[in-house]
Amino acid sequence: MNQYRKYKDQFAQCLDQNRLTIDADLVEIMDHTAHRQVRLERIQFDVDMKEHTNFRLGGRADVMVFPETQEELVALVRFCRNEGIPVFVMGNGSNILVMDEGIEGVVLKLELMRQLDLDDNVMKVGPGTLLKVLSDVALAHSLRGLEFCCGIPGSMGGAIFMNASAYSGSFESCLQSLKVLTPDGRIQELSREELDLSYRSSVLRKKNLIALEATLVLEKGDSQEISHLVAENTRKRTTSQPLESPSAGSTFKRPDRREGEDQQYASALIDATGLKGFVYKGAAVSPKHAGFLIKNQEDCTTKDVIELIALIQERVEEATGYHLEPEVLLVGRDSF
Ligand SMILES: Cc1cc2nc3c(=O)[nH]c(=O)nc-3n(C[C@H](O)[C@H](O)[C@H](O)COP(=O)(O)OP(=O)(O)OC[C@H]3O[C@@H](n4cnc5c(N)ncnc54)[C@H](O)[C@@H]3O)c2cc1C
Known part of the structure; x- marks a missing residue:
């Protein structure tokens, strides 16, 4: 067969x-x-x-x-x-x-699992709920804490798996607990501490758990301030990121900080290596944001992107000594 x-x-x-x-x-x-x-x-x-x-x-x-x-x-x-x-x-x-x-x-x-129940300042959220919807509902009820996620195009489950964050905000401050399915088929309720959230990582990723429902506890705030912060975050994102091109957001993680040096960022390292705007087969390094690899042509393949990732890793390491780890997740047959 x-x-x-x-x-x-x-x-x-x-x-x-x-x-x-x-x-x-x-x-x-x-x-x-x-x-x-x-x-x-x-x-x-x-x-x-x-x-x-x-x-x-x-x-x-x-x-x-x-x-x-x-x-x-x-x-x-x-x-x-x-x-x-x-x-x-x-x-x-x-x-x-x-x-x-x-x-x-x-x-x-999980896009049909978009339940969202709000009771005062406590939100129960299905794993497929879009982050934009969370942020909109919080704003409509003058609740603070979700302004950071208004422009992240992911779902609740994917965001906890990756521990998504932006503009100094993350779920670490408002996520109270998460109901999960374990690999051996049991349902468990994990506290925030048990979720083991760290930079682009969580217990979901480490232990192959599936998020079923998150409980978020938000703070009451001033709707004008919340609205201002959402608008400001949206402005920063639309002016700096190539949202018009297909991508998976930042392709690489922020490298570990070296002792005695300032924190370095993948986009700045790639830019310094002269690769901003570099075109490779159907893929490219975005000319707007060097941290984003984009699908540049209709005939672009995943192989093109993987080869471009390897080329960037090699050039950046040669020039700066930093090794860039991909943030984007390779999925499917023969992924490594
Ligand atoms: C234009 C753009 C901008 C972005 N900006 C940001 C940003 O500012 N900050 C940031 O952190 N990320 C950013 N991202 C990356 C991405 O949006 C986030 O990582 C997001 O949280 C992924 O969610 P998703 O639902 O799309 O996950 P998917 O891509 O569908 O999946 C990602 C991983 O999560 C797992 N997963 C999904 N749902 C569940 C579940 N219910 N239980 C267990 N595992 C699950 C999947 O198996 C997969 O391994 C950006 C991406 C793009 C394209």
Whole structure:
């Protein structure tokens, strides 16, 4: 059997034999990019990952399922693990670079799990909830603490996995606890301390946990001040970042600070090496922000981006001695 069909056929067979029951009806969802309602099939086969990532790159996923509830997500993960089908959980696809060979097994995309309940200053948030929505709701209720995430194009689950941050803000100050699914199928509630949040890392990443629901505790604030901060953060982002080009945001992490030296940043190191605006095959270093690698041409491949990452690492290390670690996550067949 063609190895690329193996999991697709296995999953389809399980559905046919009713070993997995999932209501595959079409659901109406809001497409936030197109600002309109679209109809979504909850189980899809041979899915083009270009349509599901901000980088607009990558091959096909064997299967993609859109769970709607925690129960459904847990059942799907347990089912796939029992059947030996690989599972990849994704949020909004803004920090991943999918291999040209695609993704083996089942991708669980959590965009329908966008529950958001607000009780006074306590928010219960589903893992697929977009950060922009969180920030908008907080502003509408004069709650402080989420101004930083207004322009990060990710979901709650992806943001905790990566410990996303911007403009001196992060979830570390407002995340109280997180309900997770463990690799052996148990549901646990973890406190903020147990989440082990550090620069671009969390316990989700270290222990392969799946975020199911976050509890955030926010502070009451002044709506004008909050609105001003959101506008200021948006202005900084739109003037400095190539938001018009497909990318996964900052490609590299901030390097560790060397003793006796100022903190260095990947974008400044790349710029100093003369690579800002450098074009490599279909990819490029953004001429607007050297920390962003972008899809520069329609025929750009993930391989082009991977080769450009390696070239930058080599040149920067040669010139400055700093090794740049990718922040973007490589996902899929033969990723390393
Ligand atoms: C233009 C642009 C600007 C950006 N600016 C910033 C910024 O200012 N600060 C910043 O920190 N990042 C930034 N990013 C990167 C990215 O948006 C964040 O890392 C974001 O939090 C990723 O969320 P996501 O839902 O898109 O995750 P995805 O890309 O879908 O997934 C990322 C990882 O999280 C895992 N994951 C997703 N959901 C769950 C879940 N429920 N449980 C367990 N694991 C899960 C996935 O398996 C994957 O490994 C930017 C990206 C772009 C394109």
